Amino acid sequence: MLVRYRAQQGEGQPDRIWKQSEIGAGGLCLSERVTGELVVGEEDSSPIATLQPHRVLGSTVAVLVIAKSSVPVLVDGYPPLPVSLLSDQSELIVGRHVLRYSAFQQPRVSQFSETDPEDCCVTCTQPFVVGDEILRCSSCQAPRHEGKLATPGEQPLLCASYAAQCNRCGARQDVWSRAESELSAPGGAPASPSPSTRGGN
DSSP states (O other): EEEEEEEETTTOOOOOOOEEEOTTOOOOOEETTTTTTEEEEOOOOSSSSSEEEEEEEEEEEEEEEOOOOOOOEEEETTTOOOOEEETTTTTTEEEEEEEEEEEOOOOOOEOOTTOOOBHHHHHHHHBBOOOOOOEOTTTTTOOEBBBSEEEETOBOHHHHHHHSTTTTTBBBBBTTTOOHHHHOTSSOOBBBBSOGGGGGO
C-alpha cells in the first residue's frame, strides 16, 4: 500500500514533483512543520492523522485515524469519521496538501531460483538464469527481468520498468520504479528489454 503526495519545492515554486511512501507494518504519520511543509512517515508528538494497515477478509487495507488537530482533513471531498477505512485511489486533503492512497502492493525484486515455476521473462521471452534479479506482477505473479543478470558481463535488464502493463494479465505496474543509479552498467544506462545476446542468440 502506498500514499503519494506532492513534494515541497520552496516558497513561490509550484509543487509538481510527486513522492510516494509505503505504508508498512508500523503505519505512516502525517504531520505538518511550522513552515507548512507536509511530513510523511516521521513520528510526531502532535500528528494530524495516521495511516495504519488493517486486515479485512484476508486482505490488508489502510485505515485513516484522525488525531485531535486544528488542521482540516477531507477524504474524497468529505470530512471523515475519526477512524475511516480507505478505498483504492482515495484522495486525502490534509490542510492544503493533497495525497492519494493506493492499495497497490509494492512489488519486491528477488533472485530467480531453480524452484521458481516459470523460467522465462514474459516481456522479452528470454530464459532466466539462477541469480537473475526478477520482479513478479502484483496481480498474476508473472516474472520479468528487473535488475542485474547473473551472467558476468551482461547489462542489467529492466523489463518490468519499461513495460507499464503486465504482458500477461494487463495489470498496470507503473507505480514501480527502480533507481537506475544502482543498475547502470559502466559507461551506459541499463539495457532495455530487447532480445538478449545470452546464449549466443
